[in-house]
Amino acid sequence: MQHFILKTIQFVKQTLANAEAGHDWFHIERVFKTAQNINAKENGDALVVTLAALLHDIADPKFNSGDEDLGPNIAEAFLLSLKVDAETVKHVKLIIQHMSFKNSFDDAGFTSKEMQIVQDADRLDAIGAIGIARAFTYGGFKNRVLYDPAIKPEQHLTKDSYKNTTAPTINHFYEKLLLLKDMMNTSAGKEIAIERHNFMLIYLDQFYNEWEGN
Numbered sequence: 001m002q003h004f005i006l007k008t009i010q011f012v013k014q015t016l017a018n019a020e021a022g023h024d025w026f027h028i029e030r031v032f033k034t035a036q037n038i039n040a041k042e043n044g045d046a047l048v049v050t051l052a053a054l055l056h057d058i059a060d061p062k063f064n065s066g067d068e069d070l071g072p073n074i075a076e077a078f079l080l081s082l083k084v085d086a087e088t089v090k091h092v093k094l095i096i097q098h099m100s101f102k103n104s105f106d107d108a109g110f111t112s113k114e115m116q117i118v119q120d121a122d123r124l125d126a127i128g129a130i131g132i133a134r135a136f137t138y139g140g141f142k143n144r145v146l147y148d149p150a151i152k153p154e155q156h157l158t159k160d161s162y163k164n165t166t167a168p169t170i171n172h173f174y175e176k177l178l179l180l181k182d183m184m185n186t187s188a189g190k191e192i193a194i195e196r197h198n199f200m201l202i203y204l205d206q207f208y209n210e211w212e213g214n
Helices: 002-015 025-042 046-055 070-081 086-098 101-105 113-124 128-141 159-163 169-175 177-183 187-211
Strands: none
Touching: 002 025, 002 046, 002 070, 025 046, 025 113, 025 187, 046 070, 046 086, 046 113, 070 086, 086 113, 113 177, 113 187, 128 169, 128 187, 169 177, 169 187, 177 187
16 A cells, blocks of 8 residues: 555656646645545545545646546556556546536536545645635636626536636635535534634635725
C-alpha cells in the first residue's frame, strides 16, 4: 500500500507542477490530509480513500476544455500501471467521476462511504479561509470582477448553468460555497464545516462594510 501511495504522490506532484494555485499539489495534499482525518472516524477503505483523494483533480475539466473523462481515465491508466487491483481501480475511478459539485445537479447514481469521505474533504477545502483564497485566486485566473452589486447571485438548477457562469467572485459564495455546509456527508465533515462556514459569513460582513467605505 505504501508503495502505491508514494508512487501516486510523485505522479501527482509532477503532473500538477504548473497547475493553477487553487488546484495544485498543495490543494491535493490538503484534501489528502483531511480525508485521512475523516477516515480515521469513518473507517472506509484506506487505500481507496487515499488514492481517490490524491488523484481526484489530476485533470480538472475546468482546465482541460471541459473534458470530464480525461481525469478518471488518466487515474485509471496510472493505477493499472502500478498493478493496483482492478476492483480498487474501478472504485477510485467512479469516485473521481462522480464527486464534484457540478455533478450534484445530476442524479449520478453512484455513492460509497469512500466517495463521501473524499467528497467531504474536497468540499472542506472550498470553504473557510483557504476556500476564500481559492475562490479569489480562480476568479483572478478567469479575470472576473470581485463584486458587482448589480449582478445578483443565481440559483443554478442545471450543471450547464453552473459550469458556464461568469459571475463575480462574491456571487460564488452564494452559488456554491455557502451551500456546502449542508451538503456534507460524514459527521466529521459536518463538524469541521460549521466553523469554516461561519468564518465565511464573518468575512462577507467585513467585505460589504469595506465596500461601502466603512
